[in-house]
Amino acid sequence: MNFCSHCGAVVQLVHLPNDALPRYVCATCAAIHYQNPKMVTGCVVYRQNRVLLCKRAIEPCFGMWNLPAGYLENGETAEKGAMREVWEEAHAEVSIQGLHCIYSIPRINQVYLIFLASLNNLQFSPTSESSEVALFSETEINWNEIAFTSSVFALKHFFSDLREGTARVHIGSFTG
Numbered sequence: 001m002n003f004c005s006h007c008g009a010v011v012q013l014v015h016l017p018n019d020a021l022p023r024y025v026c027a028t029c030a031a032i033h034y035q036n037p038k039m040v041t042g043c044v045v046y047r048q049n050r051v052l053l054c055k056r057a058i059e060p061c062f063g064m065w066n067l068p069a070g071y072l073e074n075g076e077t078a079e080k081g082a083m084r085e086v087w088e089e090a091h092a093e094v095s096i097q098g099l100h101c102i103y104s105i106p107r108i109n110q111v112y113l114i115f116l117a118s119l120n121n122l123q124f125s126p127t128s129e130s131s132e133v134a135l136f137s138e139t140e141i142n143w144n145e146i147a148f149t150s151s152v153f154a155l156k157h158f159f160s161d162l163r164e165g166t167a168r169v170h171i172g173s174f175t176g
């Protein structure tokens with residue numbers, strides 16, 4: 001960051017007393033510009049023993065498969081954001097059943113909140129963001145074609161919960 005979003009003056013990186021990290025501080029209006037991770041919300045959408053995956057029609061990872069997920073918007077709850085992403089990427093209507101996992105990627109400043117959601121009906125279709133949308137059982141998934149470690153984490157835990165007949169919140173991270 002180079003300029004203050006309040007007044008347009010130059011900012012400086014300053015280590016303030018009793019603060020963990022240096023912050024961008026405006027030399028003119030003294031505004032402190034904190035930078036924090038972005039929330040990504042999405043769903044493991046399931047129908048019986050299958051999950052809904054979207055083939056990405058956008059970069060990054062064009063052509064690979066992914067859970068419907070994306071950045072939470074300002075003014076939106078995490079659950080509403082997750083349902084909106086499912087609609088935008090799969091044109092599917094779902095009911096949130098609970099939180100499935102929290103997955104952090106500190107290197108790129110992202111925290112995923114992935115919910116478990118059941119399909120309300122069997123209507124779903126490709127969208128501008130997804131070239132294909134389909135239901136997969138565990139053995140039907142080609143794991144080499146799953147786009148992100150967050151999706152692999154969420155899916156592996158979904159299928160192990162399914163085998164064990166349990167549902168709980170999983171906490172993970174990618175620190176590579």
Ligand SMILES: [Zn+2]
Pocket residue numbers: 004005006007008009026027028029030031
């Ligand atoms: Zn300023």
